Amino acid sequence: MKYTTFNQINNNPLTEPMFFGNPVNVARYDQQKHQIFEKLIEKQISFFWRPEEVDVSKDRVDFQKLSDSEKHIFISNLKYQTLLDSIQGRSPNIAFLPIISIPELETWVETWSFFETIHSRSYTHILRNLFGDPSSIFNDIVENEEIKKRAADISKYYDDLIFATQLWQTLGEGVHTVKGVTHTITMRELKKKLYLCMNSVNALEAIRFYVSFACTFAFAERELMEGNSKIIRLIARDENLHLTSTQHVINLWAKGKDDPEMAEIAEECKEEATEIFLNAVEQEKEWAAFLFQHGSMIGLNKEILCQYVEFIANHRMSAIGLGQPFDVKSNPLPWMNNYLSSDNVQVAPQESEISSYLVGQIDSEVSADDFGDFDL
Amino acid sequence: MVDIKHHKTVQHQPNKSLLETIEVHNIEIQYHCREGYCGACRTKLLKGEVEYKTDPLAFIDDNEILPCCCFPLSSIEIEID
Ligand code: FES
Ligand SMILES: [Fe+2]
Ligand SMILES: [Fe+2]
Numbered sequence: 474m475k476y477t478t479f480n481q482i483n484n485n486p487l488t489e490p491m492f493f494g495n496p497v498n499v500a501r502y503d504q505q506k507h508q509i510f511e512k513l514i515e516k517q518i519s520f521f522w523r524p525e526e527v528d529v530s531k532d533r534v535d536f537q538k539l540s541d542s543e544k545h546i547f548i549s550n551l552k553y554q555t556l557l558d559s560i561q562g563r564s565p566n567i568a569f570l571p572i573i574s575i576p577e578l579e580t581w582v583e584t585w586s587f588f589e590t591i592h593s594r595s596y597t598h599i600l601r602n603l604f605g606d607p608s609s610i611f612n613d614i615v616e617n618e619e620i621k622k623r624a625a626d627i628s629k630y631y632d633d634l635i636f637a638t639q640l641w642q643t644l645g646e647g648v649h650t651v652k653g654v655t656h657t658i659t660m661r662e663l664k665k666k667l668y669l670c671m672n673s674v675n676a677l678e679a680i681r682f683y684v685s686f687a688c689t690f691a692f693a694e695r696e697l698m699e700g701n702s703k704i705i706r707l708i709a710r711d712e713n714l715h716l717t718s719t720q721h722v723i724n725l726w727a728k729g730k731d732d733p734e735m736a737e738i739a740e741e742c743k744e745e746a747t748e749i750f751l752n753a754v755e756q757e758k759e760w761a762a763f764l765f766q767h768g769s770m771i772g773l774n775k776e777i778l779c780q781y782v783e784f785i786a787n788h789r790m791s792a793i794g795l796g797q798p799f800d801v802k803s804n805p806l807p808w809m810n811n812y813l814s815s816d817n818v819q820v821a822p823q824e825s826e827i828s829s830y831l832v833g834q835i836d837s838e839v840s841a842d843d844f845g846d847f848d849l
Numbered sequence: 850m851v852d853i854k855h856h857k858t859v860q861h862q863p864n865k866s867l868l869e870t871i872e873v874h875n876i877e878i879q880y881h882c883r884e885g886y887c888g889a890c891r892t893k894l895l896k897g898e899v900e901y902k903t904d905p906l907a908f909i910d911d912n913e914i915l916p917c918c919c920f921p922l923s924s925i926e927i928e929i930d
C-alpha cells in the first residue's frame with residue numbers, strides 16, 4: 474500500500490490497528506484507541522531538559538584523576554551510548570512512522586525519537602568539555618570492532634523491516650526481484666518483521682544501557698564525573714519511559730487487544746523473541762568484559778556487573794511474558810536505584826543522601842593514583 | 850494490614866505509598882522511578898484492593914500493582930518477585 478501523508482479516506486481511527494492499517498490523517502488526541510500513548514507523550518514532554526543546562530566543567534578536572542583503565546571505561550561507554558542514541562534518534566521514526574495507523578502512537582514515536590536526539594546532543598556536550606575537539610572519539614565509533622558488532626545486531630531488525638516496508642509500499646505484496654535478489658512480501662511476513670524489530674528495540678531500551686549506567690553511577694558514588702552522571706540520570710529517566718512504551722506495544726499485541734494477527738505472531742515468534750533478548754544480555758556481558766580488560770574500577774567488576782545485567786533482564790523479560798531465565802534473586806547493585814529514581818534527578822548528587830554503597834566510606838579526597846594497582 | 854507472601858504481615862503506614870511501607874519494614878523490593886512509569890516495582894496483588902493517586906503508566910498485568918504509587922484500600926496480600 475502506497476504511503477500517503479494525508480490519507481483522504483474518512484476512516485475511524487478508533488478501529489485502526491496500531492500498525493499496518495490506514496495511514497494516519499488527522500493528528501487528533503481528543504479520542505484515543507490506546508490512551509496510554511497520549512499519557513506517555515505528556516510524561517515525556519514534562520521531562521524536557523537541555524544538556525547545556527548541566528554544568529560539566531568540573532568533570533574535566535576529575536577526568537585527569539582517573540586511571541588509564543578507568544578512562545578506557547568512561548570513554549568506551551560514551552562511545553557505545555553515542556551509537557545507541559544515534560540509532561534510536563532516527564530508527565523508530567523511519568521504521569515505524571510509515572506503518573503506524575493511529576495518531577497517538579505516531580506522535581509518541583516522534584516524541585520518543587526527539588528525546589533520543591537530546592541524548593545524542595548531550596554526548597557532544599560532555600565530550601567537548603573533556604577534550605575540546607572530540608572528533609577522534611566520534612571517529613572511532615565507526616572503526617571500533619566491539620561497537621560495530623553491536624551496531625550490526627541492533628540495526629539489522631530495523632533495516633530488515635524498513636526494506637520490506639519500502640518494497641511493500643512501492644510494489645505491494647508478491648514476489649519481487651530487486652537487483653537479482655528475490656523477496657517475498659506478504660502482510661504476514663511484514664508483521665513478523667515488525668514484531669521482531671519491536672522486541673529488539675525493547676531489549677535495547679531494557680538492558681543495553683545498563684552496564685554503562687552502572688559505571689557512570691559508580692564514578693558518581695566516588696564523587697567523580699558528577700556532571701556526566703547528572704546527564705546520564707536524565708537520560709536513564711527517559712529510557713525507562715521508552716521501555717514502558719515498547720512493553721505496552723508488545724503486551725497489547727500478545728493479549729489480543731490490538732491486531733488479532735499480531736497475537737498469533739507473538740505466540741509463533743516467542744522463541745525468537747526470547748533469543749533476541751538473551752542475545753542482548755550476552756552482548757552486554759561481553760561489553761563488561763571489554764570494559765574491564767585493562768582492570769576494574771572501584772566498586773565494580775565484571776562479575777557483579779554481569780549479575781546486574783541478569784537481574785535487570787529477569788525483571789524486564791517477565792514484563793513481556795518471557796519468564797525469568799536467570800538465577801539472581803536480589804539486586805547486586807542496590808545503590809543504582811537511587812540514581813534511577815525521579816526523586817533525586819534534579820538534585821546535585823553531592824546534595825542527595827546516597828549511603829548504601831559498599832565503598833561509600835572511602836574518603837573522597839583520596840586520589841585515583843592511590844589506587845594505582847588496586848584490582849577488584 | 851499488608852500480608853507479604855514469603856515474608857511477613859506488616860501494618861500499612863498512613864500517608865505512605867505501599868512501597869514506602871514495605872521499605873520501612875526492610876523487605877527487599879525493586880524500584881527505579883518511584884512515580885509509576887518504569888514498572889520496576891511491579892508486584893502481584895493476591896487479595897484486596899488498592900487505589901492510585903498518580904496515574905500508573907508502566908505496563909502491569911490485571912493481577913499486578915505498582916507499589917510506588919498505590920495505596921491499599923483494604924487489607925491486602927501481595928507477592929514480590
Ligand atoms: S518504581 Fe517505577 S513504577 Fe514503581
Ligand atoms: Fe536514549
Ligand atoms: Fe530510548
